[in-house]
Amino acid sequence: MNLAQAGTDAVFTGDHALLVALAVVGEGDAELLTPLVEGLAPAVERTRLGTLSGVEPCKQGWRLNSTHQSALLNRLAEQAPQQFIMLHERALALLINRVAAVDLAAEPLFVAVLDRLATFLVPHDPERFIELLAMVRTVPLTMPAGQQLHRYFDGLALMRADRHSEALTLFDELMASPTLDSRVEGRILNSRAYLYSLLGKVEAAMTDLQRALTLWRTLADPLNEGKALLNLGIMAYELQEYTIAESHLRAAESAFHTAGSVQMVASVQNELGLLYRDQGRWNEALSSLSAAAAQARREGASEALATGLLNIGEVLLLQGRLDEAEATLQEALSIMPTRTYEVDIHLGLGLLHQARGDLPAAQNEYQQALACALAIDRRDILAGIHFRLGEVFRLQGDDSAAFEHFALAAQAVETTRAPIRAEGLKISLLGRWQQIYEAFVLHCLHLGKSELAWQWAERARARAFGELLNRETEAGETAGATDEIATLEEVQSVLPAGSLLLNYFTTGVFDHHTPFWRALDKTNP
Template sequence: MSNDPQPTSAPPEGRRILEPGTQIGRFRVECLVGTGGMGEVYKAWDSTLERSVALKALRAGEEREAGAPERFRREALALAQLNHPNVCLVHDWVDGPSGTYIAMELLEGQTLDQIAPTLKVREKLQVIRSVALALEAAHAKGLVHRDLKPRNIMVAPGSGDQGPKVKVLDFGLARLTDPQNPGEYQLTPPAVSNLALLQALAEAEQKRNADRRDTAANPIEGAWRDASGPHSWEKLTQAGVFMGSPSYASPEQIQGQAAGPASDVFSMGIVAWELLAGEHPFPGEGRIRMRAIVEGARRELKVRGLPSGTADLLRGMLDAHPFKRPSAARVAERLGRLLKPRTLLRWTAASTVAALALAGGVNWFLSRGIIADLAKERPARLAVLPFVNQTGDPRMDPLMRLVLPEMLEAALREHPKLAPLDPESVVSARSTLHLAADGPLSSADLARLASALGTQLMLRGTLKKGPDGAFVVAYELIDAKGTLRQGGEAREGGQGAEASLPLARQVVNDLLKAVDPFASRTSLRRLPDLPAKALEAYARGAECMDRGDFKEAAPAFREATQWAPDYAPAVLMYARCLSRLADVPPEPVFQWARWVARAQGNRVFEMRALHHLSIRYGDRGQWAASDQTCREALELARALGATDFEAGVHATLGVNLQRQHKPGEAEAAYQEALAMYRSAGDKLSATRVLNNLAVIERERGNLKGAEARYLGALETVQSYGDKWGESFLTNNLGDLALSQEGGLDRAEAFFRKTQSLREAIGDQNGLVYTLMGLGSVAQARGDLDRAEGLVRQMLELARKTTLRPMEALALYNLGELNRTAGKYEAARDCYRQSLALHEELKDALMEAHCLAGEAECMARDGRRGMARALLDRSRTLSTEETPYILRAEGWLARSEGRSDESKALFDKALNAARLQAPEIVRELKDVSAH
């Protein structure tokens, strides 16, 4: 009888052992039954309830491990939450002058490693199933064991036809994740994956080998070999990287990453493999075995007589990727099926066939589900639209518009027949198509949205208050033609955020049942239990983020992560918010989001965290880190079969490579993304990639190739009525024509068409750019008065729409026009105003252009000393040889009598201007000719 992994071991010499008859609270000690990693276990008598119990004592004195009291307390709290037949029950906690104790259920039997040789194959499978059921109960309570091994599993023979009685012990390393008590734990994942433990062990082994050459008798070597030594592999539970038993640890634990439910499943897989095969699934011992676990170098399973499907189940439990492992519930379910008598299976199959035959076409249709026709070849693409809040309570707006769609998308994504889009993509598409950000959409607008995104299904809904005060969500799942595929209601009482999670669960369950009536949903991810305060804070942050108020969003997201540090969406949004601010480096928070998601097996948010982290690295110019992180996200997207995400990562790689001036590699990445977007039917994303490919062609000087790309994208956006996209691409065609020889008329025609489109849709921001294009055409023709009128319109509209960069550019262009007209004082005034704004915007290149423009005015006005000083200052800001800087240097050289140098500078400026600054080509031709 024991509640300890080593019931027969004697306590270390010098340890004070309680004598029989010692009173601990209401418990009277009867005898010592064993010792464990944290203390002794006694058999004791509970005089109040008149029953025998196991009294587990916390080791006292200098021997006590650092952190053991807290771990001991956690064991009691963890076990007290569980009331399951396969988990050892906790009766009481006693903390007094004589020590700290847990009163537990007194168990009969032996540990699994002791009893294993006597078990038959069927009994072994029953034991594994019982362990899976125990873990399923723990995971449902938010508990992760983290140290599952044979000596933590007690087995006693069952009576009659019943299988063995199984109890899972020693939750001393369990991680509490009770969302109602966020203060009970703190999860702080490491910044990067590491093998620190392996390195430390390697160094110890090297030292041992070196010492072995000096002496045959080595106490260190003996300690490694002795299973009871203080550095035993089986007792190494705290090494600065993870807590648990290395031989049964998951790859993520060994690498210092946070352990989630999938880690317990991996440990259970090792236990099951050892039990059935008689050997560890990973070869070697110690460090060699740990490395094999990390690298996935598993042995072949060679066991005869196992039920069909057992080997596949074991291999799945030992998958190197946490998100690919089945849940404990799924393991229990599969083993339950494997353990059914064959006659029962045949009877069940026959009954099913008979029932289907009787039901005929009705049951056949139901088994197909409501979207069978849409998911024949691939999962049906689904857009979850913002739900409309009709309660009259504005506090519910962000929950319905931003948070609920995210919850629904995350839960529905688990179904193999559905491929929900990232809610941000849907919001972005509505903005691009100039549809209302929230509220219901007309049938025509829904059709345009479906066509742009390539979706077969859309989920929409409303929130109202019922007569009884309960919240009522009415939802509709419609296809791209507007046909209703499924509709229903969900009802929940409570206040605000408290009701949102139950409502989301009801909607998800209804939809999954309709999509696949007879499928098991035990393996699908359930929406997490979150404190209402966490959801409220997250919704506030999301609303602030949505309107661009990052300073207000940051504290809201921080509060949400404090209440729910394991909630990956909140951590990721906190990181993204911090990346917009300069107060706190966001990289550690991105890593936090990544490891939280991985620990929970939330593969989608792990991938999103990696993708956003790679974008952050790219924005900072950390190309190697960005490339590595991007490729990790890409590998994960491929493993998931998430085509949309894979395409998005390829597009990000393309942007990074383009910014590194690697057009060939960037083009290859863009082509990968384009093919995937086209295959998925995502026209909106495809046009963005086409636009980037056109930019590459233009930078190469292949203007015809660039035009072909723009025209292809234009045809696509016109097919689904994207007026904004049409105006954007038409404006780009105007810019391109402006760079082509003899293209001024075509350029003006494109800009005029763009002006009409943008005025029609009310795109005031876009009009600023169009006015700039029209002004450039007039300047290129030498019509300076008309050009000035257009640029002044541009300046007025930029100020009205608070587009500060465009305001600064308009002032620069006015300086250019005045300089060309010989109005040097007016030009200098405009350049200086533009310079002040560009300094605020931290645009060093435009600062250099403003200084160069003023320097040219000085040089042409005979003030060569001032001109040179300004040009020297300009060169400290930028070393690029742009047409504007070369032109100023040419005028300074001419004013100083350096004619040949001046001619060379003007010619160089002219060549660069053909692509970069077509509006000054005419001027440079005239200057170069004289």
């Protein structure tokens, strides 16, 4: 990201600059504040500080009451991001000297400024975030909370570099600490849940998010409570539990309004746009997604903007506005700073080419998506990519390659579901990927592989029943073993005498998918 792209910053000067500087540093005297506001306000007079609205005396000199401080920081971040960064960097440089001089009162101020600046830079300027971590690496912190926070940000840097396994290892090590600070714990739970979701570990992700939500509510932290609710909403949406998803997202929106975070409200708008998209509510989807993208553009948040453009492009594609969709997706690809969602952009471009009938171009985009997903170990999307490749090979008459990718898609679904113990999650995931089993079974029938078609139909239909049957007999060493599909003979053997199990397989559309399909224009390729 280039903050210059965010538009012209407001510049706070005079007494207003002094107030925002005090909000940034937390507490300070004239000696600390004068170099902090250099070029923005005259030298700070001690008597002048005490006359400003919201300022109150404290051990370190002066401070703002928490409500006033929070409001000023939110306004500074939204209206003057360059000045937000500059003041935080100045504050860190000044506080580093005090921490190095073993000024114990300065260390918590330093940690708070570091936390705020690093959190801001992650979505806005990832390169500057990495430079910040390098700059503060040798600061002699003595507080465990500060040391743990720095390590958490190291893990976040690994995530930004798509080094997901290394980030997960670091987070696990931190979580094992018996003296882990509760706020650092909450941050880790939220970030680890995101990693779990990328790795296809749905149940583990939801467990971490529920733990994070409980913790942030206990700490009365509406901003981070909202982030946990936002991610729970995203997961519910991914599981096609749309009513639950909207409830979580609306609760997140309310929490972000309470926290005064315009940026995070925009994140909710992005996710609501996806929810509306999957319900066939095109105009509402575009309205929400466009609002989120506009906010990201104002902030200069490149990843949020690229993600918003990706989502807008997908809606345009569903509306049959192919030229607009292509331009939007290409813009998203050109500015996306990480590879995580580059995968989704290639999938969108592949579907666009497929809609135009350019199957080789579609195949190329899908293969790029697959290579990228494998390189960064993004397992949550592998089933969808293999399904798309299977379809495009089938349409080109390459039945062997189509069979291979349909089989890999089905195996990816089953790998994701295997470690999950919650029955509802297993069924939701199976519903999410229903079309994969349908395509594989139909392709087997097309190839004359009737027995194989029957076997996969049985896996799709009887999986939940077979898992339940196995769970009732699990004990001791067999507990937690990978579930196997019960054969017809095994199931029949446990039924009452005279009972008969009938097996059938059907393709179709779930009720909650109906609005989406009805909204598609019949002329849309």
